[in-house]
Amino acid sequence: MDGYDSIVQEKLDAVMPWIGMYIASASAVCTLAMAADLLYGFKRKKLWFPCKYFSLSATSLTLLAVAMKIPMDLNTNMLHSADLLAKLGSLVFMSTAMANFMSSLGSMNDKELLANIVALGILVITIVANVLIQHIQLRQIPKYVGVVLLPTISVMLLLVTFVSLAITIPTTKRSLESKYQEKHRVALAEEEVVQRRESISFKNQRRKMMKYWVMAETSNPQFVMARSVVCTTSTLIPLLPAIMLATSHIKLIMWFKDLSFGTAASVYGGYTRWIIVIQSIGVVVGTIAPTLRWFIDVGFKYSTTNYYNVRDEFRIETYWIQTLVDWRDNFSSLQIRQDKCTKYLHDAKWFILTFCIGVQILIVLISKLVVFICALLMSPFFLCFGRINKFLMWLLSKVMTSDNNGNDQLGDDTDINLTSYLLLLEGEAELPRRILKDIVRRADNTIQAGLKKQPQCLINLLTKFVGFNGVGEFDSNQIPSLHSYEPPNCWTLPVVTLTTIAVALPNIAKDKKDQLVSSVSEGLSLAKIVEKTFNTNAQLWNIKKAADVSWVRVALCRNWLDMDLRKTSLKVKTSKEVLQKLSNKAGRTIMEFKREVKDAYMENPLYWPVKVVAANSMYRVSRTILLSCEAENEVTDDGLFEGISVMIADILAACLTNLAHVITTMCHRNAIEKREESVQEAFLLLGKTEQILELLQQREWPSLDHDKATYIDEWRAFFCPGGDDDPAVQLQVII
Template sequence: MGKLGCNIDGNLDDAKFSEPLPWIGIYVAAASLACLILMAVDGIQGIRYRKFWFPCKYFSLNATSLTLIATAIKLAVDLNTSMPRRQDQLAKLSSTVFICTVMGNSMPSLGTMENKEMAMNIMALGILVITVIVNICIQLGTGVIYVFWKEHAFIMFIMLVLLLFWTFSALTVPTTKRYLELKYNKKYELALKESSKETSKTVVNKLREDLMKYWMMAHTCSPQFVMGRSVTCTATGAFCLLSAATLAEAMVRSYFMPWSLKFCIGKSDYQWSTTLVLVIQTIAVGVGTFAPAFRWFTAINFSCQNRGNTLWNKIFKVEHYWIQSLVEMKECPLTLRVRHRHFRKLAHAAKVQFLNLCIKVQTGIVLTSKVIRLISIFIVSQIFFCCSCCEDLKKKFKFKNGVSNTESGLESQLSLKLDLRRFVLHLEGEDVMVELMMKCKCDPTDHWMRMVGKKQPKDLIKLLETSTFSQGFKGVGKCDSNQVPSLGSEEPPNCWVLPVVTLTSIAVALPNINPCSIKQLIHGVNEGLEYVRLIEEYLDARDLLNIRKTAEVVWLGVELYRKWLDVDLHKLSLQEKSPKEIVQQLADTAKNRSVEFHTKPTNQCLTQSPSLWPVKVLAANSMYRISQTILQNCESINDQMGEKLFEAVVVMISDILGACLTNLQHLIPIKCLSSTIEEREESVRHAVYILGKTEKILNLLEQRAPPSLEPQKMACIDEWRSLYMQKNPSPFIPSSLESETASNDSSDFYVSIN
């Protein structure tokens, strides 16, 4: 017996080297299937949301997708495995075409990348493409690929062209982003000014119109949409169609014209897996070509409709934004440190010459793209002309009255629509896009509002109806009395969420309360916190991250486990104790936690910064102050008063939520601005979602007079409390208990009024 890995003669035993290849073929097929699914999902999403430029949400160029692509094209770069059969040679070609499809499909994703990320991804893509081309050339020379050499040569040419288009299109992304960001900010200010002048409309109607403007602005300046409608991206659609047609031609010749090709006899080491790879990659090419082909067709269709209004001297004009970044780089000095003046001069001259060459290449690419579009228009316009003739014949069979009524109805509907032409953001040379956006009626805000409006937060609305909004949300100031002594040298600042979750904890712990009421309260608070968190995130400029974290930790325990920290609120409510004793127990537990923290010498540095206290200490401080406020002003609460106290606590919760939600009318416009240009479209959509779900809440809150606070101060709960203390220096008296006190002459229950 020979050594390990060697046969009896001492030579390397390679008999089993090819056995794993069918499994490798399955791995290649799986990677191709993953790309197919991701491209299909992007296509479905584009159709579903009527984004016919098909943004790349799931299949964009990044490290993951590049790894999948590199795995999927393994057959194309295999240099020495025998591939004699028809399906083997077709699998080689399909892998090559697959790269072209992926490049054309994912080109809009350039708009979502940062500059450094974009440079690295394009470098990686370039290395991959060049590697594939070199490997295919080697295989053509060695005979591994012995048929379809013309098809391979044509596909390699398309790959190089697409790589050039990718590289030089990426140079325009920073310029267009910067320009459209400035334009968005100006139009945003214009929309705010117009909205402030419309005093006769309700808040909801004003916000609805504003969101239509914001959506049009965000949609038309979306970096993926800007890239998707560019001439270079639409031209890649034509190249993708050509590559897919090349694969289709090779398959037709192979299966339906066998006399035109001669394949070798033999068996590939990949065995049956090449057929699986061929089937999946052929489907992937078809699915992946759909998006770039539709971008190309949409551009051609619109250009055909506006061909009479197009000036031919503008068609072959290269807009400045295509070369602006290259011009800026040419004007900037070199960052290289070269001591000798002569060498610095040579380096600068070389840089200028190189960038001049790049400018010429960029100009050539743009002009080539425009020529491709022009040729496509000429060809496709003939088809459109025939279709329009058929439509004219159909119209002759219709009654004239019916047609005129329909047209007048459409005109009346359009006249009622808000004119959004001024809010279509476009680049130089895209003036005709304004009409396109108006014709396609791409504003989906009304549809989203109707869809979301069916999912109103019912429990939150019921909760807000119990608030004292007509009296200025008194519970905001009543929940935490200044007469409660501080446990530390200084009090931490307040956020909206923490007193709400603390009061909810007290409400859950009260005895003899209907479980349905507890459940409804928690659902209502949970619905309200969704918007309160957003208000604090976008409108409250204070650094309250640790306090908000405290509120989230407390709420997690209350909502899921009915616990406040480690205190089981449900068990506490079942104990045979009066409401006052339960509130006192919560106050004592909180006080012990807080005192323990403040008395430790190791915590002295933290005590000087209350906002940095540990989560449990901040939660305990809030519980102590709110519990003591209730105890100070309710001297005696008998066993029968648990439900009344519960109602009073619910009113305070409702008041705090209601006061906070008055900021919704400020949150929605801010949310449409406070995001990067890549995320702005999604931010505006979320703002529409918020308005749709809170429409009834806004109408409810609009019934009260606005507080005498500046808009920037309304987002701070401490400002509300200060305003309340100025107007009402007296301590807390639960409103639901006041009426009970007036009608109850017994000594069992008494509310002190100091």
């Protein structure tokens, strides 16, 4: 039986090197994610290094659980030099990873925060429990105890700081949101004054939006977490284990005179060295961001510390303990009854939470003390660095007197007092001016990125529009309905229908059709943003879906309802034949739907199949154009194509008059966790649509309120208040 057991054990051990490769792969993915966050922070000049690719989530915790296989392995003999180094490296790698994604706590809502903290706690406690079991069993081996003790303590301390920060997040977000809403009301009041005196221009739009950019950047929960004293102090925790790991590397390399790190006797085989190398690289990469974050925070603390009133520096702000106080004083979860059990439960809850409040206060005080001492110790360096920096800036200003881009950039915004829109927590000192300059510079860089992506094909199409008459003329009320009810219109469906007709016209050069399709494709992408921002009701969902489905087939396959538009344009001789074919095809589709469907529920056009919605639009638009053509004696194919292009340009132009309102709305509509991303998209859209906004400004707009201007049916009602359409008037636009 012993021989059989040994054979089975050998077979099981034979596959363990593959497990080692799995551990090395998971460690490599985590290392790459930390490196990506590091590069992203440098690229965006956010030296507090937001967690974009490596954050606290189910994915990162799963990868870390795989990477921690070695310290959690209780049955493998890992007392040789390379094996012990792998165990030490794994624990240091874990503490470094935790220090990197600590600021990501701010980007989670309450449910995600609770779930991720619990999951992290389970993983850390499991690691610590396994290490302690090994420590108890191997306490007579000094080299093992010396290896695991310090990194295990650092991992546990980091978990405590994670919990401490997580407790403050709900209160912090409420405070920031309250301040944001207050500043938002002030900004709206200023905008009303500006709009009464000035016309809306690209420059004024940028200036107005810059307030929201500053508020979104400074109230970004990740940035708030990164500049907190607890997060700053926690970045020091992995440094000692990292130094210990580096020392162990140096000792082993000197001892063995090469990079072999000694022998590895564990069942993981040669992959043990791969794990050591990859996790050591991960520690080096992962140490950079927390160290720089600590350096910047300490430097900021040095410049803002009131050394004459040190007592204020150690004041505990309300938001640190407010959540725990609310939990302690909340009686709603306990059913009030006159018995001893309820009293004991309440007393136990009160004492436990009071103890937690004391621990939280102690953590904050220690963190403030550490940051204060670091600021004092580093003060000679910061003083010297500050003077050198001032001298270099003075020298640069003398050499490059003509280059004032940075000053002008901020100077353009000083008149609106951007510093008043910095959102800070209670007790926080005002951020340095250079941070405000960096924030403004990032905003302008985002606009510049948008300027490089301007839709030139769409801009060329919009140069054809001279007014907005096409909005009221693409669908004539003289066309009888084929159904009892007519579905409402959205911006995209008539544009798709008109483009389909233009693509099907005969005797039109292919490059002109392709150019129109490219222009409309760019226009629809912007029109969808308008619809997504304002038309949030479910009534238009099916209509917009019909436009999307139809456009994919037209743009990619030149096909509409199984009708090949290329073949159709080649078979027919005149444009009227094409219009008649499209009208007949659409009419048959609608009539078949009426015959086959007997459900009264489907009488509502909001529930029609998308092909029926598209057919109804095609029927009405093609019949309207036919009606216009009959009012004229001579209709050329090129003239009709140009007329349809003008009508498309009119509709898209009317839709895009909402862009300024869309961009402003994007700046302040989303939740605090997503607000910075939304504001960044708004600035990118502002740069992308600069020429479009300037082009639309040159035309006189109808006097429609913002709420009405977002719906095409409101525009149609404005241009056709009586509901009567004159085909001759339509003909002037189309032909």
